[in-house]
Amino acid sequence: MNLTGKQKRFLRSKAHHLNPIFQIGKGGVNDAMLVQIGEALEKRELIKVSLLQNTDEEASDVAAVLEEKVGCSIAQIIGRILVVYKPSSKEKNQAISNELAKL
Template sequence: MALRGKQKSFLRSEAHHLNPVVQIGKNGLSETLLDQVDELLERRELIKVTLLQNTDEEASDVKDVFEATLHCDVVQTIGRILVVYRPSSKEKYQKISQQVRSI
């Protein structure tokens, strides 16, 4: 899914007030972590992921893995914080994606 510039800008503004809900630490990227992120994206559509100081992962590597395995968009990367978006497949959780489509 290719997002346009205005859509990315809207998502960045929506994510500004969010706190990171996923932290990647010394265990790095695992199947459990990817499953957790997948569930969170299904329910929230827009989340922040932070890389802790004790991780060996790089933000660009995490971005590539997320986009390849979870089929989501990393809207913004600032330092060690990623803003991740994916429209929910369940209609009752589609709040942000409806606004994104209207832009």
Template sequence: MLTGKQKRFLRSKAHHLTPIFQVGKGGVNDNMIKQIAEALEARELIKVSVLQNCEEDKNDVAEALVKGSRSQLVQTIGNTIVLYKESKENKQIELP
């Protein structure tokens, strides 16, 4: 579980990132979760954009992504979700 200070730190790191995944009309599926888990292992911190035509609620999408990829939700702002998962082999971010 992330503390408030850690979330604030990660939000500042994520500010300059662009979303690398988009959740659209198809919603969240197993293949997307697998790819997000791989991206989290490589990058540790990613943004996911929820498109307007997505039929699911953005909070439900965030919850599904967190459960599926075993990551932690840093922030949901607008239609953008920020996820963090500490990398096992490629650790880049040192949390305060």
């Protein structure tokens, strides 16, 4: 899913107050973590992922893996924090995607 600049700006404003709910450490990104991130995105639509100091992963590499394996969009990368968005398939969880569609 390609996001326009206006949509990314909206998602960044929504994510500003969020705390990272996933941390990627020295183990890197694994299949179990990808499943959990997918489930969290299904519920929340917008999350933050943090890369810890002891990881060998680069933020851009993690972003590429998440986009490919989970099918999400990266709204922002600041240092070691990624803002990840994926519209929910369940109507009751689509608050952000409904607002985003209006832009």
